[in-house]
Amino acid sequence: FEYYLEAATREVPVAQFEAALMLENGEGCEQNESEAAFWYEEAAKRGNMDAFNNLGAMFKEGRGVEQDYKKAFILFSKAANANNAKAQFNLGALYDTGLGCIEDKEKSIEWCRKAAYQGHEMAKGIIKRMQNDGQIVF
Incomplete structure (x- = not known):
């Protein structure tokens, strides 16, 4: 240390x-x-x-x-736009709940997909579950 x-x-x-x-x-x-x-x-x-x-x-x-959810949103957005998969997933979660931003399910799915494409396991699981539930179609 x-x-x-x-x-x-x-x-x-x-x-x-x-x-x-x-x-x-x-x-x-x-x-x-x-x-x-x-x-x-x-x-x-x-x-x-x-x-x-x-x-x-x-x-x-x-x-x-x-x-401070708004600060979290700003920080996640910066990293997500730089292709950080963890931040993409976290940003998707904020859009899903509307914490620090206006709730937007489409943006939530978009960011989770980006994270999933980069191998983020939790994002992959959420996308798969949503597909199985018929909530999204590729």
């Missing part, structure tokens, strides 16, 4: 992301979600799309930051 933290302070985006992930999960250090959010934000500022996604999840769930 100390190695990543030292590199993170030198503005290395991958190290910032890894330090955030370790802080979020308490791996190799004491769990600290607010510090994790800080490092995810720093990595996101430097273009790390996984950091955008993970920070979005923290805002969605109110972990380490004040819960």
